[in-house]
Amino acid sequence: MFARAVDSNQVIKDALKNVIFLHNDCEKGEGIEVAKKYNVRGYPTFIMVNADGEVSSSWIGYPGPDKWASYVDAGVKDTRTVVQKKAAYEKDTTKELACSLANSASANYDFAGAVKYFRKARELDPAGARQYTDDILTNMYYGSRGGAFTLDEVKNEADFVMVSSEATAEDKVNVAQMLHGMASQMGEVEAALPYISAALIASEGLDDLADSRLELEIVNALLVEKDTKKALGLKRNSMNDGWQEDPAAINNFAWWCFENSINLEEAKDLALKAVELAPDAGQKANILDTAAEICNAMENCEQAVELMQKAVELNPEKKYFKTQLAKFEEEVQKKNG
């Protein structure tokens, strides 16, 4: 996305006039060493350095042209190093410093630090609260995978959006989606349900949000209304035209059925069809794994073993498939044992 924008977007081009710009391919030649030198953790990462190579600011991800350009502009305005900025922040806390340090923390995967700085920025700059809250939740979303935040902390931030008069329906839908992802990961999906219901009410009838709404409606039908038939119908509606001929889309649908223990018969048939449709061995093996899981869920572990053997044959490099095969073989032994 950034690669395209940098050639075509005027806001980005204007921002770049005031700096030297280097594309660094992190997997080629000296690019590998430079990425290592700056301890780059994910892609894309952007780092601003002075002529001595000292870091003054950094951020991870491409946040769209306006925000990207604003980060560069801020970096041109305040060229102090991160170390100097930290010292200055302790003496005289400004929203600009808080923002810059928050982004640097995030780029270094210090999500708790990023949240701390963004909260300070929000305190100092209430007019920008909407944006800072979005940044806070995004960092919580990434940090929650490593256990940096409890669900209660995340819910407190989410509540901030849900009761805010400034928050749009889209904000609420985003929050509900994020919270659903986090709560599911933490094995506490129930905690997300009130947010999903609230987001659905706030966004009712808004066509622009139809796709995001549909995702939430599916979860709502499954977990709140406990109406699996409705959920299945909504899931079908959410699929793109022609999905039944697209192996990746079929795999997505079949896996969804498996995860929710719904419609397994059809899911299995579809997955087997997708294996035939898939263009290469790698994809075939991935879909065979889906089909095997479905068979196993239907207590047909013998067929699960057969399918998994084929997956291992097609992609012998992937250790996960061998683990899966051993798992299904154990099921067969248990059954016969």
Next chain:
Amino acid sequence: MLNKSPLNRIILLVATAIMMLVLATGAFAKEPESFKEALALAKAQNKMLVIDFYTDW
């Protein structure tokens, strides 16, 4: 003598003008090809350096 022809003079003049315009707008400004070169440019032009860390996948 080719250079004495008025037409050639005009062509030379126009070519020079285009070249100066291109240089002035920076359309030919060189993008650094290495980290070292980028730092040297940053020093020479007294500018900050933005590095885009990317991969092709």
